[in-house]
Amino acid sequence: MSGVLVIAEQRRGELRPVSLELIGAAQALRGAGDTVAVAVLAPSPERLVDSLKLAGVDEIVAVKVAAAEFDPDTFEAAIGALIEARKPGVVLVAHSVDSFGCAAALAAKLNLGFATDVFKAERIDGELVATRGGYGQKVNVEVDFPGRATVLLAIRAGVFKPPEQPGAPRVTEFAAPATASRSTGRDFIELSSNDDVDMTAAEFILTIGRGIGEEANVAQFKELADAVGATLGCSRPIADAGWLPKSRQVGQSGKTASACKLYIAMGVSGAIQHLAGMKHVATIVAVNSDAGASIFGVAKYGVVGDIFEIAEELRRHF
Amino acid sequence: MKILITVKQVAALDEDFEIRADGRDVEEEFLIRDLNEWDDYSLEEAVKIKEASSDPVEVVVMSVAPGEADEALRKCLAKGADRAIRIWDDGLEGSDPMAIARVLAAAARSEAPDMLFAGVQSSDQSFAATGIATAAFLGWPHAAVVSSLDYAPGAKRAVFRRELEGGLLHEVEIQCPAVLTIQLGINTPRYASLRSIKQAAAKPIEVKTLADLGLSAGDAGESGSHSRIRRMYIPDKGRAQLIEGDAAAQAARLAEIIREFKGDAA
Numbered sequence: 001m002s003g004v005l006v007i008a009e010q011r012r013g014e015l016r017p018v019s020l021e022l023i024g025a026a027q028a029l030r031g032a033g034d035t036v037a038v039a040v041l042a043p044s045p046e047r048l049v050d051s052l053k054l055a056g057v058d059e060i061v062a063v064k065v066a067a068a069e070f071d072p073d074t075f076e077a078a079i080g081a082l083i084e085a086r087k088p089g090v091v092l093v094a095h096s097v098d099s100f101g102c103a104a105a106l107a108a109k110l111n112l113g114f115a116t117d118v119f120k121a122e123r124i125d126g127e128l129v130a131t132r133g134g135y136g137q138k139v140n141v142e143v144d145f146p147g148r149a150t151v152l153l154a155i156r157a158g159v160f161k162p163p164e165q166p167g168a169p170r171v172t173e174f175a176a177p178a179t180a181s182r183s184t185g186r187d188f189i190e191l192s193s194n195d196d197v198d199m200t201a202a203e204f205i206l207t208i209g210r211g212i213g214e215e216a217n218v219a220q221f222k223e224l225a226d227a228v229g230a231t232l233g234c235s236r237p238i239a240d241a242g243w244l245p246k247s248r249q250v251g252q253s254g255k256t257a258s259a260c261k262l263y264i265a266m267g268v269s270g271a272i273q274h275l276a277g278m279k280h281v282a283t284i285v286a287v288n289s290d291a292g293a294s295i296f297g298v299a300k301y302g303v304v305g306d307i308f309e310i311a312e313e314l315r316r317h318f
Numbered sequence: 319m320k321i322l323i324t325v326k327q328v329a330a331l332d333e334d335f336e337i338r339a340d341g342r343d344v345e346e347e348f349l350i351r352d353l354n355e356w357d358d359y360s361l362e363e364a365v366k367i368k369e370a371s372s373d374p375v376e377v378v379v380m381s382v383a384p385g386e387a388d389e390a391l392r393k394c395l396a397k398g399a400d401r402a403i404r405i406w407d408d409g410l411e412g413s414d415p416m417a418i419a420r421v422l423a424a425a426a427r428s429e430a431p432d433m434l435f436a437g438v439q440s441s442d443q444s445f446a447a448t449g450i451a452t453a454a455f456l457g458w459p460h461a462a463v464v465s466s467l468d469y470a471p472g473a474k475r476a477v478f479r480r481e482l483e484g485g486l487l488h489e490v491e492i493q494c495p496a497v498l499t500i501q502l503g504i505n506t507p508r509y510a511s512l513r514s515i516k517q518a519a520a521k522p523i524e525v526k527t528l529a530d531l532g533l534s535a536g537d538a539g540e541s542g543s544h545s546r547i548r549r550m551y552i553p554d555k556g557r558a559q560l561i562e563g564d565a566a567a568q569a570a571r572l573a574e575i576i577r578e579f580k581g582d583a584a
Binding site: 011016069070072073076095096097098100101102103104105106107108109111112113114115116117129130132133134135136138139140141142143144145146148182183184185186187188189190191204228229236237239240241246247249252253254255256261262264272283285286287290291292296297298299300301302303304305306309310312313314316317318 | 329330331333335337344414415416419420438439441442443444445446447448449450451453454455459460461462463477479480481482483484485486487488489490491492493496499501502503506544545546547548549550551552553557558559560561565566568569570571572573575576579580
């Protein structure tokens, strides 16, 4: 019982970038003589094999499945059969929406050690130790898995570096068991909106969060954003409340501030899902009345104070 | 018809807090408890389905927790749940989400609902695991991160959209009964009226033990868990450079940062 099995994630025929990060994460967990195998599940897995030929990968396992896209029953049966056949010490999946739908079920059915949203994984005195956040990311929590032969870890995206060098792994095939799935995937739907803003192209974003309190206050920040030349964005609660269109939501389920160079977050606490959409920005300024807000953990500059007062004072300069 | 909702009373931390002497959790006195935000949405979804149905629908909330969680359960009763069940036993101390899910599944089996909702995750420990693990222990179809749902009580199928990364949705049809984990924003949770809060205070909360559910100590607590907390610690604070002074001074520095950026961009 050894080795690391990585489950690559694909959607609509493309590997998701986090798949390569998992290969990076696997390197710290391989013991001497251990192998790293990467499994890719798709109707035509052979199409995705080449993009996984990277340094640190010993084997690519092409798993042909009937479902065109992620489906819990199909994926649990296929990954479950692969784990039982290979008996790896560690299985890595992404902490993603697809894995939310199957990882815990796999851990339950196969009796695996299990932790999610893991941002650090290491061996301490031979024992696997995973670190995740707790209490809204205000503490770090180290967990271990006494007595578990196989441990399944769901790894946070954007933490581990994908390998840069190419590799020459062997490619094998694995026959997934036939499964009668109890759900049927239909169409994908892109979020559309009448709002023509493109958050992914904006270089300067001013984002508002729960701290603005009520809908009537949105106008003040919209005016401020216009005055300073920023695109107005928001965190999830503002979009959920319908105060701004969903197309302005920055975060995991919304838009990524891909082109952004200056990001001013006002009244945003910094939930991990929000940080996923903006923590890469070179200059982040966080304005928040709570000095303990997680957003200060990724910001370059922090302003602890009343967002309304700061907004008013800032407006005078433009 | 019956819809079962699994809920959690979560804990947020006080601004200043201390780690417990054994280093494995935060001192209890620094915890501020409330109903998990996600569960507010899954409860509302069930209550909306009940209100739209011409057949009678019972909405039952269930939590694995000691007595202090009664507060969260009463909040659910005030917002439209018909019954509340709380499962606790000293043997449940130290349970991880998998052990909790095993208990929830046993309790769900005895309730035999037509549908089970859970929140996508808890706001405190954010495992995003309990609902789907509950489904696995039940052997039920399941789906995570449901952001819109079309379901009539008792129907053999439901259609929903799951919210993927990057503003993409995926429409799926599923056989029922099923376990769905419900995402924020699927609806607008109601506020409880004063009258319903008063009524909820008088309603009983059914309390069950492991033995009531046919479970043994080995199914719960550390022995029923798939992970163990080794250590909890406060991470190094980030690198944010604080801009000091009064609001005027802070805003002046902020204006400078904006101007510098615009200078670079120009």
